[in-house]
Amino acid sequence: MVEHLLDKQGVTGSSPVTPTISSGRARRSAGAPPLFVFPAGASLPKGIAMSQSASSGPDLSHYPGGEELYRLRHSAAHVLATAVTELFPDVKVAGGPPVDGGFYYDFAKATPFTPEDLEKIEARMREIVALDQKFEYAEATREEAAQIWKDEKYKLHFLSVIPDGAKVTTYRNGNFLDLCRGPHVESTGKLKAFKLTHFAGAYWLGSEKNEMLQRIYGTAFASQADLDAHLQRIEESLKRDHRKLGRELDLFSIHEEVGAGLVHWHPKLGMVRHMLESFWKEEHLKGGYQLVYTPHISSEKLYEISGHLQNYGDIMYAPMQVDEQAFRVKPMNCPNHIMIYNSRKHSYRELPIRFAELGTVYRYERSGVLHGMERVRGFTQDDSHIFCTPDQLQSEIEGVLKLMHKLLSTCGYEYHCYLATRPADKYIGSDAEWDFATNALRQALETAGLPYEIDEGGGAFYAPKIDVKLKDALGREWQCPTIQVDLNLPKRFGVYFTGPDGQDHEVIMLHRALYGSLERFVGIFIEHTGGEFPVWVAPTQAMIVPVNPKALEYAEQTAEMLRAAGVRVEVDARDEKLGAKIRDGELQKVPYLIVVGPRDIEAGTCAPRRKGQGDLGTMPREQIVERIREEIRTRAH
């Protein structure tokens, strides 16, 4: 069996290799935990960590969908690799883990796969499933493994990173042998429902310094019904894509003539933004923030002092030469806020000082990362910098978390936090400073009772931070709120307060954005709501629909009642049939369509229809005015 195996792998060396063969099932029943190999740098599903010890398998219970689904997808990845190596003998195999929602496998291939290749591969996979090949477990010595994969540089890399003392484990199905820690299903026949979904380039080991491999993505489920439901869900999600709704609801546009990643907000989305900004200002003023406004461009000198030019120069727009001085469009607001702070001396009695600005910044993001409103080149951060003493830091963070919760929960979000700690290699400041700042963030999270995950090494080079990521329609995460303790700028700019001792002390600077950027936040908000905005932000809150022109005057009168109550209301006076006006109102996702006709005129009634609920029946006009007013007042979602 082993010889057969080696032959298929093209191993022709004279030294016989004899891995111990045992079935995965036998091995598990013997009490040994399942093992599996991830390519380093592969994006792992949340909660699944690469185990450092081969003797302790990872906890698969965190895998979304559970361990069984994990096995299924992991095995599907092997079947994919089996099919690919059979159809394309020249490919080199890299790695293929299950990921959230599916699996992938990476291959090195001289020419990229085509859509037709994908069909052939999937067809071959179905044949392999029909063959019901057993997944067979075997252990090998390092020398044996090195011999087996001597022509597979990617596998040799994975072999080289298996920790000393750990077992080298393999799984084989048919002619395909993989360096792998499992676990797998018993045989390929268990794969009842799978589908290859797409393919894309992916850097080897996730580093753009390395060559690009060809990655094929797929998904697998326990049953065809589950798979169909999954595909159906994706199809439904695509209908909530903010780029699609942006066109359909006339919300925003991006123009080639203007530039990629530069958003034009149309009137309706302008109203949504206005409402979110008003709410934001109201809450910030209540929270002791002071509004500031700063220039959009500044001398390049500012960014030399801040260090941004050195560290972020490649994302800044090129300089403009004015009066023999180089100016830059601002990529962040912090230096300007420091300028305001440093324009005079500050006593410890004044602290904390909280400057807030809806500050528009421009960053030259690489073209491949742009994504509708969610990743753009010009955006407005709901930015704030808090200058405080070390003693005040923790309570300030707590205050920020409280404010963040108010904004996010009002918009209808549930969220979870990441505590991003010091990066492994590049960072500034002392261990003591990092510990102090990181502990303050952690303590604040715990005081606030917010669950969080540690994002080890995910901090900025200048600061640990709390990040909150919100999901778009397809479940992709986007970083929105961020709270960062800045260990860098106070030193570079010399930001001090005068203490009770009459001496200058360095301030602690907290940098935070709670929506993150209005563009990204609103983009996700569109997807979160599916374009059905809560009444308090809806551009048009109510549409009066006269049954026929005879009811037009009564419709205007009804609109006036609502307007007087602070409701954004319009009258659909078009010469269309009622059914058509209802349909258009529904498609435009107006929260309240209020039908009025001859029957209502005498009784003073109307027939409102709530988006998502349908016809509410006939009621006095005063009643609907009150209902809508209340919904706006409470910012119901």
Next chain:
RNA sequence: GCCCACUUAGCUCAGUCGGUAGAGCAUCUCCAUGGUAAGGAGAAGGUCGCCGGUUCGAAUCCGGCAGUGGGCUCCA
């Protein structure tokens, strides 16, 4: 930035073998006076993303650029 794919009317899309372009919706005009998801008729609307090449002839084939989409990498 990298890999792959795509770009035809305002929107969603057809367009065969290379022979100068089509539908539905939206828009405009007229007719229809209507109670909860599309009333009817007609008109107008396109330098087929841009630049170059091959060809008697290019939406169609080739190259470059731009933009968009899916990923990778990077980030609010």
